Amino acid sequence: MRLKATFALLGEIVALLGLTLIAPMLVAIHNGTPIKPFLIPLILSTGLGLAMRSLDRNPEIGMKEAFLLVSLAWLFVAIIGALPYMISGRSSLANPINALFESMSGFTTTGATVLDNFNEPSQAILFWRQLTQWLGGMGIVVLAIAILPRLSIGGAELMSLEAPGPQLQKLTPHIRQTARIFWGIYVGLTLLETGILTLLHYLGLAPRMTPYMALVHSFTTMSTGGFSPLALSIEAFSPAVQWVVIVFMILAGANFALFWYLLRGDFRIARNEEFRWYVAILLVLSLILVPMLMRQYGFSFPTAFRQALFQVASIVTTTGYATMNFALWSLPAQFVLFFAMFIGGSSGSTAGSIKVVRWVVAIKAVFRELFQSFHGRSVKPIKLGGRIVDERSVRGVLAFIVLYFVVFLVSSVLVVLNGTTTGKPIPLADAMSAVAATLGNIGPGVGSIGPMANYLIFPTGTKILMFFLMWLGRLEIVTALVLFTRSYWKW
Amino acid sequence: MKIVVVGAGRTGRRVVEHLSKNHDVIVVDKDPETIEELQDLDVLTVEGDGSIPDTLEEAEVAEADYLIATTNDDTVNIIVCSLAKMIGDPFTIARVKRMEYLRLWGRGRKALGVNLMVSSIPLVAKSIANVIGFSGLRVLRDLYGPLFVGDAVDVPEGVWSVEVAGRRVVVGTLEELERAYSPTKHSRVLILGASEMGVLLGEMLLHKGCDVKIVERDKAKAEKAASVLEDATLVVGNPLSTTLWKEEELDEADVAVAAFDSDEETLMGGMLSIDRGIERTFAIVHDGGLIRLFEGAGLIAVSPEVVTADRIVLATRGRKVLGLVAAIPGVRVLAIEVDESLEGREPSELPGILGPVLRKGEVILPTAVFHLQKGDIVTLILEEERAGELVL
16 A cells, blocks of 8 residues: 555645635635635645645555545545635534535535525635535546646546546546546536526526626536525526526536537437436426426426426436425425435536436346346346446446445434434434435435525534535445455555 | 557557557557556557457547557458558558568568568567677667667777666677677577577578577477578477487587577576576567566566567657667667757757767767757667657
8 A cells, every 4th residue: 555655646636625725715805804714724735735745756556545545535625625614613614513514515516505594604605615516526636637747647547436427438548638628628618607697697687697696606507516605596596597507407417528529529429328318317207297396386387397307407417406495395296306316417427326327227237137037048238328338337336326225224224313312303204315415415305404404403423424425425435435444454 | 649559468558658658549459358457558448359440440540640550460460550541541550470471561661551560570589699699798789870789798998888777788880899899700509499589580690600509399390490490400309308408418509599489488498598507598588577587587588579569669759769779678779860959959958868979970979068960860878767758
């Protein structure tokens, strides 16, 4: 285990993150609010980062260290990101556990919040909260690979550990170029959304969507994060804004590699099996919800469809925005959303949860089992988009889904137990939706942690558990979980 | 530059390792495990059969500047080059094992759509034949024009030398080196194994006037070799048998070359040869990663894989690099033509150590206050690890 090299590279990432604190600091300077909450962590993290960097002048790491590096990077980033909340000392975020929760929720693009009063923190703090999601969306490590030359050695392994989905699709011979393309598309789409929303504002179609609001909401749409500086989330904005956000949420939940091909005039997006399933799932779930919403709220079809598609897209892409309080929906409608929490966006997107491609492979594998139960001697490879998926990958997908549900069930029980022992009983359904919402990096759940509520109802122990669930979910469990096996630390 | 490499066996991988730092490399191989092993390199991989046009198109051969075919199959390599010429217009390089193809290609250089055909057998045989009489050198290779490069055991006076990576590298014209080392003309050379490499080496050595004795276990192989090499003595028997060594007086050879097809047997044969008192024993090491092991056993290791890979890398170096010698483990020697970008530079500003310079056909030894002139051909000696990143 080359610990020195690992920490040297970790130092680079920490220092890089420190520099991003300059952005909220500029907001604070502009508004005349205290800059201390940003300046102290900035000095601390760049100093610490540069000190760690000097541990090894020529760091080289292998696959094994890559797991440690990526997992630790996300822990360190969350801790540094929590410092501004703690130092600013205002609102419920001043509590260290709450600050850590909020920071992890931000970077992992979960969007679960422990902020109760949105008027208390300064604008700069709320800006930082939005920015954490944007930085975490495409990935800190991917950003580091795109910028820092030392990380491009062995960068493909690092990137595959952080990137959502079972496999990393390299687009160019050099991993650095691929990382830059991913970040480039990400920045491009964010700017495009900001532009369109600002345009709507000046056309008079979105009175509250100022250019600033357009930018910070684009941050959290493209990252499928879901934080909003407004307590009402997207409900605060007009239907025109909501439609724009729907489109960009769906784009953010699709595989970014497909956009790259599209830019090069290659229309494989239309033939891509995962993308087709992804769109089909969004439409089918929305159409199931439409009659339910029309009956419960007396909506017209267009309104019901918009509301249904918005919430479905928000949950499936694991964004976590809301245009209405779906915690008040009828139970069957809420259950549809609960079900959607386990689907997740596409591989190579910024979305969390299980991912469409894994479900497609898993369901094909299950059907193959059925087929082979009466055709015992048959051979039937699993295909995805006409290509054979090798058996190791199939096993990996099935193991991931099992692992996901094991973590989900065990954590749900722990949440209920912790609630009972601390005298704040949590209903099982709420506990399960909260765990699904944090593990899947979604944010709001159903029941008492709906989109307009917050996670302050949970005791400290549960919040710490969820801090780790969000971390596990962002790293797709395996990357982080291997660190807790004994054999990882042995030779 | 965009470079497509088809076939990532040992030679292919070595080529990719050298090129991936400075170029956009796409590697094609049909074995999923080989592809998996490439994940530590910064390249794009395509799993598929390179002799199928679709695979080559997927690997973006249409836009490639170079196509390098290094699979284990000669015919596949040639077909890949021909196909690539139809899809795009890359400079094509094919590695072949069979000498017949090389001879055919040599007749009309553009034959078969191959711009450069590389075979390790003549390269290795020639490099051993060059140095065989020089007891003070381990390696002797021609670099460019009259300049030769050697890996010296000892350095006599009047020879330019420098120490790099623990090796004493000598550079000079062949006449200079012959004067300094006074090589023996008629050595007795023992070749263990009548492999293709062994036979061709035997042929070259006979031509130089050496006495050649070849030991081969397989009777049919030995007979075939004997029909080609009429002046050599072909002994059929176990090359590792000490009785055979005694009977055939093998230990009276001046130099031995272990040239079996398997590295294990080569190592055994080479060690036996040293044990029997032949201090100067060469070994043909197919797996370049084992060179250090062979050197540790006191053998002079020559690796066809390394020699081939370097020939291929040299071809992609462009016009500036005129010659390259990489047969000295850990060391690279380049012959570079000085153009506008290098003109006027001092020796200390170069990315390696400056060796003798060819100016208007004459050899000049560099001094500390030496200025490069346009048209000079300079020799540059550097550590192998730094050669991959060399930017000129």
